[in-house]
Amino acid sequence: xxxxxxxxxxxxxxxxxxxxxxxxxxxxxxxxxxxxxxxxxxxxxxxxxxxxxxxxxxxxxxxxxxxxxxxxxxxxxxxxxxxxxxxxxxxxxxxxxxxxxxxxxxxxxxx
Amino acid sequence: xxxxxxxxxxxxxxxxxxxxxxxxxxxxxxxxxxxxxxxxxxxxxxxxxxxxxxxxxxxxxxxxxxxxxxxxxxxxxxxxxxxxxxxxxxxxxxxxxxxxxxxxxxxxxxx
DNA sequence: TTGACACGAAACCTATTGGTTTCGTATAAT
DNA sequence: ATTATACGAAACCAATAGGTTTCGTGTCAA
Numbered sequence: 158x159x160x161x162x163x164x165x166x167x168x169x170x171x172x173x174x175x176x177x178x179x180x181x182x183x184x185x186x187x188x189x190x191x192x193x194x195x196x197x198x199x200x201x202x203x204x205x206x207x208x209x210x211x212x213x214x215x216x217x218x219x220x221x222x223x224x225x226x227x228x229x230x231x232x233x234x235x236x237x238x239x240x241x242x243x244x245x246x247x248x249x250x251x252x253x254x255x256x257x258x259x260x261x262x263x264x265x266x267x268x
Numbered sequence: 269x270x271x272x273x274x275x276x277x278x279x280x281x282x283x284x285x286x287x288x289x290x291x292x293x294x295x296x297x298x299x300x301x302x303x304x305x306x307x308x309x310x311x312x313x314x315x316x317x318x319x320x321x322x323x324x325x326x327x328x329x330x331x332x333x334x335x336x337x338x339x340x341x342x343x344x345x346x347x348x349x350x351x352x353x354x355x356x357x358x359x360x361x362x363x364x365x366x367x368x369x370x371x372x373x374x375x376x377x378x379x
Numbered sequence: 380t381t382g383a384c385a386c387g388a389a390a391c392c393t394a395t396t397g398g399t400t401t402c403g404t405a406t407a408a409t
Numbered sequence: 410a411t412t413a414t415a416c417g418a419a420a421c422c423a424a425t426a427g428g429t430t431t432c433g434t435g436t437c438a439a
Binding site: 168169171172174177180181185230232235238239241242244245248 | 279280282283285288291292296341343346349350352353355356359
């Protein structure tokens with residue numbers, strides 16, 4: 158971890174299961190570190206580090222309120238992922254096209 | 269690396285930029301290791317290891333032909349990614365809904 | 380049949396990652 | 410005023426990741 162300061166990329170940020178879990182816990186609610194830590198079998202410090210990695214990737218925003226630090230989800234960086242994935246759509250499209258062809262040919266003696 | 273044998277997950281597999289590059293090079297063409305290595309400034313062995321990580325995640329399939337090993341892309345495991353991403357769609361949908369509302373309300377004194 | 384080629388396996392090295400514990404500090408509660 | 414709470418920062422540690430070099434082996438070419 159060690160929160161490789163300054164703009165971590167989103168692919169790396171979501172590579173860790175704990176971080177993915179954090180993102181899903183932070184649905185649309187803003188939650189403080191203590192609350193988030195409750196969901197995991199690891200120290201508060203560890204969770205905090207994960208959150209900083211997410212923050213570096215822009216996937217989470219933090220806000221200090223009194224003595225607690227609250228985190229909320231920001232899905233914007235996930236667009237990059239979506240875009241990356243879309244590159245491979247054409248392969249699925251090919252498969253679907255082939256399937257479509259197969260179905261429409263409607264003859265069991267062809268393949 | 270060290271190709272953590274047996275079913276690596278797709279999130280981790282795509283976390284590395286070299287591996288993402290490999291996936292895009294392997295568009296719909298099947299290519300041997302030597303050819304793939306040519307695209308990178310690292311040893312054949314290193315590229316081979318990356319390919320094995322991809323293979324463990326099911327993103328690549330290998331086939332021995334003569335003295336070379338040829339690799340081809342398999343996008344199926346990316347469905348998991350797509351599915352995971354779709355969970356967050358509702359947040360984008362919210363934003364779009366809000367934007368829609370904002371636009372349709374058509375009054376500059378609201379926000 | 381003798382090289383050259385394409386590769387896998389293994390040993391090894393360094394930096395990074397994911398975790399911990401300890402300590403200090405600002406804020407809230409009594 | 411004192412204590413408890415919520416946290417950040419830093420030092421530290423073991424395991425993993427990404428890379429290398431070396432060596433052995435099966436396959437193709439001369």
